[in-house]
Amino acid sequence: MDARLLVEQVKSQVQAFHTADTSKNAQGMLDLLWPEFTMLVDGHPITYEDVETGSKSFMASLETFHTEWKDLKIIPLGEQHAISSFIFTDSIVAKDGTLTQSTGPNTFVWEKRDGQWKVIYGDADHYPIELKR
Structure with missing residues (x-):
């Protein structure tokens, strides 16, 4: 497979993940994960079921x-695997009005099966953003 095509395919999936997050579409996000998905979030392991x-x-x-x-980077690891990495900055408002802001790195390992790219592993760390007064 052409490396440029692979990068574009994975980039499209990363954008779909971003869209699912910002539209609060939990099912859309789950649809981008393989059932064996695991991730470290702030040092704590989570599974697909979690x-x-x-x-x-x-x-x-x-x-x-x-x-x-x-700073999105896509690194092909062959025809069936790729890594995506980026820096995120979140600003989340809960229905009770609580504001949470954080920033940090995210890394996903993507795996292609039957023509579909989904995340098999991830790692993300959230660092609080201090509000200036």
């Missing part, structure tokens, strides 16, 4: 989910 259980209630608790992803 995301499936927690993301729907989490997304439903939000008023807005704004996130900017910058």
Whole structure:
């Protein structure tokens, strides 16, 4: 496979993940994960089942989910695997008015099966953004 085509395919999936996040579409996000998906979030391991259980209630608790992803890099690891990495900056408002802002790195390992790219592994760290007074 042409490396440029692979990069474009994975980039499209990263953009779909961003769209699912910002539209609070938990199912759309889950559709981009393989069932064996695991991730370290702030040093804590989570599984596909954890995301499936927690993301729907989490997304439903939000008023807005704004996130900017910058410095996106896609690194092909052959024809069936690729890494995406970016820096995110989140600004999340819960329905109770609580504002949470954080920034940090995100890395996904993408795997292609039957022509579909989905995430098999991830790592993300959230660092609070201190509000200036």
